[in-house]
Amino acid sequence: MTIGKMKKYEEMLQNPVLRPHLPETHWMTNSRTLRMLKTHSSLFIKPNHGSGGNGIIRVRRLRRGYEVQCGSSRKTAGPASVLKAIHSYRKSKHRYLVQKGLQLEKYHGVIFDIRVYLQKPKNDWMIAGMAARVAAPHKFVTNYHKGGHAEPLRRVLLSLFQNNQAKVNAYYQKIEKLSINIAKTVNHWHSIHELGVDLAIGKDGHIWIIEANSHPGHMLFTQLSDRTMIRTIMANKRSIGI
The missing domain is CATH 3.30.470.20 (ATP-grasp fold, B domain)
Structure with a gap:
């Protein structure tokens, strides 16, 4: 069986040299997702056992509401409906992580x-x-x-x-x-x-x-x-x- 993303993250987190290089990551729950949306301008929601970029959901804060994207499909949602939009892209058999979005070069x-x-x-x-x-x-x-x-x-x-x-x-x-x-x-x-x-x-x-x-x-x-x-x-x- 393949090793999930969270297991790898937790093991790397124990190394003090690697820890500063790891973006904030948690098991996805509705309450955790909403809390992180308040403090980060974007989030990535990933299946724990996903590979090849499949199933990754990006949530970006807009001036009003959020953009929720998975692959080439995207939706806009307000604060009250953003979780519904996220769950519409989730596969029920997978457990997901929520990770701080990074501002990359x-x-x-x-x-x-x-x-x-x-x-x-x-x-x-x-x-x-x-x-x-x-x-x-x-x-x-x-x-x-x-x-x-x-x-x-x-x-x-x-x-x-x-x-x-x-x-x-x-x-x-x-x-x-x-x-x-x-x-x-x-x-x-x-x-x-x-x-x-x-x-x-x-x-x-x-x-x-x-x-x-x-x-x-x-x-x-x-x-x-x-x-x-x-x-x-x-x-x-x-x-x-x-």
Whole structure:
């Protein structure tokens, strides 16, 4: 059975180094959702066992009321009907989390995040690939199956930081260090040998942990013109036996 998002979140929360990088997240209840809507301009509501960006609901505060969106469908609702709008997109068999929405940096006007592909072919974790995942226009998720595409991470960071090489290198080191720390923290999950870590950069420059996935997909890396990362990933898969 796959490990749910809340279990991963709670385990990472125990690590004092990772804790400042985790957005506020709780089990979804009606009362919790309404409380968080009062203090945050946006929320993400996610199925605990969802993957590929499926079933994620975004709630954004408008000047009057809220916009509730799931996939390409969206509704506007007032304070009295926002819960009804949220529940119309929920699947009853799933348990959901509610998470603080983040104000993220953009690349060419659309949101992006960072996928770090870690593998453990022997005894130690290594980073086999890192790429930016750029969302399709008007999408709020970056997943490959939702139209997101890969861009070389250095290219995106150079654009973000106005070609400041020193700043890009510093962020690279932070991303690598944080990702290895995450992998070591969750290492006991049924002897996993691969991990997909998704990170994002806020408008204030802070790095946020979005997800740690014990069954990461590698198709994103096939989109990069430089084949080095996908070759490394596939070679390690053969070594691991998966």
